[in-house]
Amino acid sequence: MKTKRATAPSIIARKNTGKKIVALTAYDYSFSRILDTTGIDILLVGDSLGMVCLGYENTLPVTMEDMIAHTRSVKRGNTQALLVSDLPFMSYQISVEQAVSNAGRLMQEGLADAVKLEGGTSEAEKVSAIVRAGIPVMGHIGLTPQSVHQMGGYSVQGKHYSAARKIKEDAKALQKAGAFSIVLEGIPGSLAEEITKEIKIPTIGIGAGPHCDGQILVLHDLLGMNLDFRPKFVKQYANLGEQIQSAVHDYISEVQSGAFPDTEHTYNQKETAIRKMEEAV
Ligand code: KIV
Numbered sequence: 111m112k113t114k115r116a117t118a119p120s121i122i123a124r125k126n127t128g129k130k131i132v133a134l135t136a137y138d139y140s141f142s143r144i145l146d147t148t149g150i151d152i153l154l155v156g157d158s159l160g161m162v163c164l165g166y167e168n169t170l171p172v173t174m175e176d177m178i179a180h181t182r183s184v185k186r187g188n189t190q191a192l193l194v195s196d197l198p199f200m201s202y203q204i205s206v207e208q209a210v211s212n213a214g215r216l217m218q219e220g221l222a223d224a225v226k227l228e229g230g231t232s233e234a235e236k237v238s239a240i241v242r243a244g245i246p247v248m249g250h251i252g253l254t255p256q257s258v259h260q261m262g263g264y265s266v267q268g269k270h271y272s273a274a275r276k277i278k279e280d281a282k283a284l285q286k287a288g289a290f291s292i293v294l295e296g297i298p299g300s301l302a303e304e305i306t307k308e309i310k311i312p313t314i315g316i317g318a319g320p321h322c323d324g325q326i327l328v329l330h331d332l333l334g335m336n337l338d339f340r341p342k343f344v345k346q347y348a349n350l351g352e353q354i355q356s357a358v359h360d361y362i363s364e365v366q367s368g369a370f371p372d373t374e375h376t377y378n379q380k381e382t383a384i385r386k387m388e389e390a391v
């Protein structure tokens with residue numbers, strides 16, 4: 111079990127140590143408390159919360175207020191992992207000033223340790239400015255869900271030479287801008303391997319094969335809580351969706367049959383109190 115809190119420099123120092131960085135998304139206090147006992151390195155309050163927790167079709171409707179509330183909630187349960195919070199759609203795209211100001215809000219109001227934003231070369235100036243403000247930045251390139259409409263869906267990126275070259279350039283631009291790590295999402299494993307070898311900061315893969323410096327998954331996907339979503343890159347380590355259904359079915363049938371609550375789950379009055387009540391009647 112880890113005892114020292116992870117930091118952006120401690121994550122960078124893991125590159126080339128042979129010890130993979132392990133990250134997961136988290137969205138609330140209850141899960142954060144459980145994850146805090148596991149030794150996980152990074153908790154990301156991803157804007158995937160829009161789909162996972164808020165039921166939106168994509169991440170675009172997620173607001174700064176949503177991100178701040180969920181990040182604060184995760185913060186209260188977390189003592190060990192580096193807490194990274196996503197800058198949501200349209201919270202940084204407009205200007206460098208807007209990006210720095212909203213990154214600052216995630217740190218001051220959300221109590222995050224670092225922020226993440228999507229995009230490479232086009233966002234490098236913003237990454238530099240946020241880093242100059244003293245805020246660690248995690249990049250995110252390849253399949254970038256905030257650009258779902260531009261990509262025409264959630265398809266694997268960088269399959270062809272020119273697209274692969276562009277993603278490599280993006281990784282190098284983020285490194286130059288001062289990012290402490292980069293999420294590589296939805297790209298071929300061979301491209302992720304090349305990028306991982308060519309840059310000095312850690313790569314964290316999701317749907318990017320085994321050669322990244324670390325891996326991240328959406329917590330609810332890993333736990334099998336999303337009953338109708340199982341893409342190729344997700345491995346389910348539990349089947350909580352079915353377990354929850356089964357537990358609630360048992361509860362419904364026991365309440366309806368009168369089996370719950372039984373004496374074990376019912377408070378007893380003291381004998382003397384019962385006698386006094388009987389005398390008073
Ligand atoms: O929002 C998110 O959960 C993410 C991860 C999938 C990397 O960006």
